[in-house]
Amino acid sequence: MPDVPNDHAAGPESGRSEPSEPPEIRAFALGPFQTNCYVTSRKGASRGDPCWVADCGVEPGIMLEEIDRLGLVPEAVVLTHAHLDHIAGLFAFRARFPDCPIWIHEAEGAWLTDPNLNLSARHGIEVTGPTPDRLLADGELLTLCGEPWEVRHTPGHSPGGISLVHRGSPVAIVGDTLFNGSIGRHDFPGSDFETLARSIQEKLYTLPPETVALPGHGPVTQIGHEKLSNPFVRGDSVTA
Numbered sequence: 001m002p003d004v005p006n007d008h009a010a011g012p013e014s015g016r017s018e019p020s021e022p023p024e025i026r027a028f029a030l031g032p033f034q035t036n037c038y039v040t041s042r043k044g045a046s047r048g049d050p051c052w053v054a055d056c057g058v059e060p061g062i063m064l065e066e067i068d069r070l071g072l073v074p075e076a077v078v079l080t081h082a083h084l085d086h087i088a089g090l091f092a093f094r095a096r097f098p099d100c101p102i103w104i105h106e107a108e109g110a111w112l113t114d115p116n117l118n119l120s121a122r123h124g125i126e127v128t129g130p131t132p133d134r135l136l137a138d139g140e141l142l143t144l145c146g147e148p149w150e151v152r153h154t155p156g157h158s159p160g161g162i163s164l165v166h167r168g169s170p171v172a173i174v175g176d177t178l179f180n181g182s183i184g185r186h187d188f189p190g191s192d193f194e195t196l197a198r199s200i201q202e203k204l205y206t207l208p209p210e211t212v213a214l215p216g217h218g219p220v221t222q223i224g225h226e227k228l229s230n231p232f233v234r235g236d237s238v239t240a
């Protein structure tokens with residue numbers, strides 16, 4: 001959905017794996033909603049190497065062309081949530097990469113095929129996507145391009161919202177849960193401010209403060225920065 005980032009934050013430590021080289025993450029702000037979609041690969045990946053994709057918004061052409069240009073092979077699309085602006089490009093993606101599976105949190109497993117649930121119906125455009133291939137749960141450790149990524153269930157903006165935390169370098173893809181200086185909208189059906197605030201405080205502000213947070217819209221930020229200065233959800237009370 002059109003989540004417009006407003007303003008800015010910090011946080012302690014949580015589970016870490018062995019340090020590894022930070023992955024290469026390319027961001028694409030797609031379509032009229034300017035949805036940040038991310039193509040991640042190992043640093044220095046070359047033709048024939050795998051990549052994985054977080055979210056696939058409206059008008060995904062520039063992202064698909066770049067994957068093609070680099071010759072990368074997507075091994076999964078992982079959806080931070082299933083609002084229309086994060087899923088509208090999935091059929092175009094599948095047309096280009098028919099074998100690439102689509103993963104989403106179990107709470108939104110039915111949303112890709114239901115324009116009412118994914119909120120496209122209220123925009124009058126009836127967006128759908130393919131049936132997901134795998135349903136995810138909180139705490140799962142995914143292996144993507146050989147790297148461990150933790151699924152953190154961060155509901156509140158939507159019931160099945162997830163953040164993807166790299167276990168090995170301080171980076172997290174946070175969808176529409178947390179923005180640079182703002183938080184996700186909580187006025188949609190299925191949204192709830194208290195749930196969102198709890199997700200941010202318990203699942204994101206507990207990450208190391210240097211963690212780079214890659215949001216679903218707008219510029220990147222850092223967990224530590226948001227925890228100190230985000231005007232909507234403060235980190236003061238967080239004692240993780």
Ligand SMILES: [Zn+2]
Pocket residue numbers: 001003081083157158176
């Ligand atoms: Zn959304």
Ligand SMILES: [Zn+2]
Pocket residue numbers: 001002003035083085086176216217
């Ligand atoms: Zn969005």
